Structure formats: C-alpha cells, structure tokens
Amino acid sequence: MWGGRFAGGPSAIMREINASIPFDKRLWREDIEASKAHVAMLGRQGVLTASDAQAIAEGLDRVAAEYETNGVPEDWDLEDIHMTTESRLAELIGPVAGRLHTGRSRNDQVATDFKMWVDQAMWQAHDDLHRLQEALVKRAEEHADSIMPGFTHLQTAQPVTLGHHLMAYYEMFERDRSRFVSAAVRLGECPLGSAALAGTGYDLDREFTADLLGFAKGPTRNSLDAVSDRDFALDYLHAASTCAIHLSRLAEEFITWASQPFGFVQMPDTLSTGSSIMPQKKNPDAAELVRGHAGRIIGCATALMVTMKGLPLAYSKDMQDDKPPVFEAADLLTLCLAAMEGMVAGATFRTARMRQAAELGYATATDLADWLVTKADVPFREAHHITGALVRMAEERGCALDQLPLKDMQQVDPRIDASVFDALSVDASVAARKSFGGTAPDQVRARIAEAREALSMEDEE
Incomplete structure (x- = not known):
C-alpha cells in the first residue's frame, strides 16, 4: 500500500x-x-x-x-x-x-464507519433499556401495595412499597436512555469527504453522501476536527458507564435481597448457579457478573479518555486503539441489560418477608415523631428524643413499636394517647407518603401509568 x-x-x-x-x-x-x-x-x-x-x-x-x-x-x-x-x-x-x-482517506473513512457503528450501538442500548424498563414497570404494578423496608446506610429507615423501589430504577434507566439519545443526535455529522485532514480538491457533494448514510445534521464543517474527533465514542462510553453503574446498583440489591439474612427475593434458576461442594447453594452469579462488568465498562471509558487526552490535530495512530474499548463496552452492556431484564422479570419477591422486616425494623419511628409534632404539639427535636426512647424500649423487649402497651408509652411521655396506634402501622405510614413522587400506593400507580404511556405499553387485561 x-x-x-x-x-x-x-x-x-x-x-x-x-x-x-x-x-x-x-x-x-x-x-x-x-x-x-x-x-x-x-x-x-x-x-x-x-x-x-x-x-x-x-x-x-x-x-x-x-x-x-x-x-x-x-x-x-x-x-x-x-x-x-x-x-x-x-x-x-x-x-x-x-x-x-x-477523494477520501482512511482517516475520514474510519471516522465515518466508526460513527455509524457507534450510532447503532447507542440505539441498541436505548432499545434494550426500553425492554428493561417495561419489565420494571410490570413488576412494580404487581407490587404497588407490597410493603418493604426502605433503607438509608443499609439500615431500616421508613417503610416503602416494592413498586416504589422498582420504579426508582425505572427513573435511572430513563435518564440513561436520554443520554444515549442525545449522544446519537450529537454524532449526526458525516466526516466522509474530509479526506486525510485538509479536505480535497475533487468536486464532492458531501451533503449527498451524508444524506445517503443517514447523517441528519449533514457533513462535518471542519476537516481537521472531522478526522480527529472521537467525542462520539467517548459519549457512548460515558453513557454506557453511567448505565452500568445503575445496573450494578440494581444487581447489588438483588444480591443482598437474595441472601438468607434478608430473604426478600428468590432469583430465577436460569440466572443462578450452584456450588461444586455445597449442594444447598443457589448463587446469584448473573447479578454478580453484572456488578463486576460495570468496572470493566468504566475501565473502557477511562482507557479511551487517556488515549485521547494528549493528541494534537489531526489523526494519530494512537486513535487505532479507540475501537477495542468501545466494542468491549458495547458487548458487555448488551449482555448486562439482557441479564437484568431476565432477573427483574423472573424474580420471585417474598413480600411477606419484606413486610415482616419493615415491621420489626422500627421503620415507623419517623411517623411516631410526626404524630407527636402534629397531634401532641411537641417540638420536633423533643419528639425525636421521645421516639428514640420508645424505639430503645421496643428493641429491649424484641417487639415492634405498635406492640408496645399504651401505658408503657405514656411512662415515656404522658401526652401520648391511643390514637398514636393509627400512625404506627406500616400500612398507615406508606399511605401517608402521598406527596408527588412519594411511596403511597396511589402515587406509585400514577407514576406507573405515566411510565406505561411514555413506553407505549399496552394495558394488560
């Protein structure tokens, strides 16, 4: 050559x-x-x-x-x-x-080819995310009323519904979809015809070529930038990395929930493995690999950023190393999205165990403090102290807050009366969180209805 x-x-x-x-x-x-x-x-x-x-x-x-x-x-x-x-x-x-x-060079040729490939990868991720979101919405609809503990610091905080929890991931993946869409829009300029770096003396119709290849924004406007630009690949890797982080977080939830101390979920057999020595084991290996693959995808983004950070215009042979990290990340992301869709769709949620954990985890302590503020006119900081004392009492007795006798509560603070029990059930706690975006079942169903419309999901009979 x-x-x-x-x-x-x-x-x-x-x-x-x-x-x-x-x-x-x-x-x-x-x-x-x-x-x-x-x-x-x-x-x-x-x-x-x-x-x-x-x-x-x-x-x-x-x-x-x-x-x-x-x-x-x-x-x-x-x-x-x-x-x-x-x-x-x-x-x-x-x-x-x-x-x-x-009228062309391998420089503008590879930039064009690679852009076209990455564009397809972006829409593939978009469509895969759409299917995962549909799975989340369907399971959330099943469990709009199913009560579980909500956590902060992985400590029981307040009761929420499983539907609300699953819809949180719907929102994360909605942002991921939008990132791939906006990145696909940005790459819509065609480099072909920029030649090696300076353009060409041949009478080319670059608008015609761009139109044939589906580049909606027409030809690139600077030949130097056109052959040296790999922002589109970085955009893909950044979007893929954020998506992988979200997938990893959801995978970690399933891994934790599937452990015996939690017992919130039974993973599908098709996405689990056994042990070569311990016959009782059912390992959430697919979820663990989704969690692990996130690190590899982030590594791919880091690799290309480091490759590009010191390159002068225009093309340098370093840029040949742009494709392996993108190919690897795309393969891993496609696999992880498919695995997570299968996990969400096939998991068996143990809602009785979730409810029990919410009841025994003093998840309604905040509701007790709120009751003291609204019904007994207690300043919140004092209510917080009173509630802490009642939680300690229940903890010492090994019972839930709503199982404490009224007379024992009144020994801590005489302003407490029998109506407090209306606020101490997990059902009452969840129902009270009816602000927009809250965990109240009606709010969860409203968000599900919006999601169904956004995803163009047909109502199921």
Whole structure:
C-alpha cells in the first residue's frame, strides 16, 4: 500500500503492532455501506464514469456477500478492514477498484464507519433499556401495595412499597436512555469527504453522501476536527458507564435481597448457579457478573479518555486503539441489560418477608415523631428524643413499636394517647407518603401509568 515511499517492508513487530484487522473487521458492514455511498456520489458528480461507479458498487456487493457467508479474512499485511475490502474488490473487478479511494482517506473513512457503528450501538442500548424498563414497570404494578423496608446506610429507615423501589430504577434507566439519545443526535455529522485532514480538491457533494448514510445534521464543517474527533465514542462510553453503574446498583440489591439474612427475593434458576461442594447453594452469579462488568465498562471509558487526552490535530495512530474499548463496552452492556431484564422479570419477591422486616425494623419511628409534632404539639427535636426512647424500649423487649402497651408509652411521655396506634402501622405510614413522587400506593400507580404511556405499553387485561 505504501511501498512507493519505503524500500523495505515492515518488520514482523511492525506488522503486528500496526494491524487492526483482528478487531476493526467488525466495521465491515459500515465500511461497505459508506464506500457505496461514496462511489455513488463520485459517479453522480462525474468524478467517476457511470460504468466505473456501477462496477465498483456491484463489486462491493459481492465482497459483502462473501463477508456475510465466510467472515472477514485476517491478512495483517493489509492492516485494516478498509484495505482488506479494497484488496478483495481489486481481485474481483480489477484495477478500477483503485478509483474507489478517490477523494477520501482512511482517516475520514474510519471516522465515518466508526460513527455509524457507534450510532447503532447507542440505539441498541436505548432499545434494550426500553425492554428493561417495561419489565420494571410490570413488576412494580404487581407490587404497588407490597410493603418493604426502605433503607438509608443499609439500615431500616421508613417503610416503602416494592413498586416504589422498582420504579426508582425505572427513573435511572430513563435518564440513561436520554443520554444515549442525545449522544446519537450529537454524532449526526458525516466526516466522509474530509479526506486525510485538509479536505480535497475533487468536486464532492458531501451533503449527498451524508444524506445517503443517514447523517441528519449533514457533513462535518471542519476537516481537521472531522478526522480527529472521537467525542462520539467517548459519549457512548460515558453513557454506557453511567448505565452500568445503575445496573450494578440494581444487581447489588438483588444480591443482598437474595441472601438468607434478608430473604426478600428468590432469583430465577436460569440466572443462578450452584456450588461444586455445597449442594444447598443457589448463587446469584448473573447479578454478580453484572456488578463486576460495570468496572470493566468504566475501565473502557477511562482507557479511551487517556488515549485521547494528549493528541494534537489531526489523526494519530494512537486513535487505532479507540475501537477495542468501545466494542468491549458495547458487548458487555448488551449482555448486562439482557441479564437484568431476565432477573427483574423472573424474580420471585417474598413480600411477606419484606413486610415482616419493615415491621420489626422500627421503620415507623419517623411517623411516631410526626404524630407527636402534629397531634401532641411537641417540638420536633423533643419528639425525636421521645421516639428514640420508645424505639430503645421496643428493641429491649424484641417487639415492634405498635406492640408496645399504651401505658408503657405514656411512662415515656404522658401526652401520648391511643390514637398514636393509627400512625404506627406500616400500612398507615406508606399511605401517608402521598406527596408527588412519594411511596403511597396511589402515587406509585400514577407514576406507573405515566411510565406505561411514555413506553407505549399496552394495558394488560
């Protein structure tokens, strides 16, 4: 390819460090599509004859059919997917294949191919998140009234509903979807036609090429930026990293809830494993791997940021290392989203155990303090102190707050009367949290209805 400049060929080490075909062969569909758009534009502009443009387009279709059937061959002497395709095209149609590269460089070619691939990855993540959200909404609807302890510091705080808890993750994943959408909008400019770095003297119609390839914002406006920009890849990795963090948090909830001390959930058999020595074990391995894969996805984002941070304009060979972290992150994210969808849909929630934990965890202590403020006209700080004393009494006796006798409560503070018991049940506590976005079942159902509409989910009979 570049033998005219060099008297000798590359060393074996240079061949190995320089070749990207082992990983960038994943771009073959985008490379064929972009090449066909480019040659169509060249023919339309009269840069190529109609017969040459047709021969190249037909040849590219033949190469694509071979790749689809047999995969992409790995010849390290050809370095990358671009030269691999062009070389095979020349074998099929002869020297006219060399006209395909008119008015372009591998620099704008790879930027275009990679943008197209990342765009698909963004919409794949968007659609996968949509399915996970649907699973969350369905399970939340089943459990809009199911009471569980809400935690801060992983200590029982206040009672909430399981539906409310699951819908919290719906909101997280909604933000994730929006990040992928906004990133996809930003990458909507086509680099093809920027050539190596300075543009080209050929009469190109870059708007036509951009339109053929579906770049909604048209061609890039600066050729230097176009060939050196990898913001779109970083945008994907940042969105993927945040999404992976959310997936990891949900996975951690399932791992904790599935442990015997909690006993809140039974994981689906299809996403669990056993032990080679302990027959009683049912390990939440899929959830643990989702949690672990988050670290790898974040690592991919870090790797590309470090690669890009010191590069001057325009293209540098360091940028060949842009694709492996994106490919790895996309594969891991797709797998994690599918696994989590399966976990949410297939889990068996032990709602009786959840309710018991809420009742025994003094989750209604805040409700008792609120009752003292509103019904007994006690300043909140004093009410907080009184409630703490009652919690300690219940703890010493091993009972729930609403199981303390009234006379014993009145020994702590005589202003307490029998109506306090109306505030001490977990049901009353949850029902009282009826502010917008609160855990009251009616509020949870309202948010579920909004989510169903946003996701275009059909009502189930």
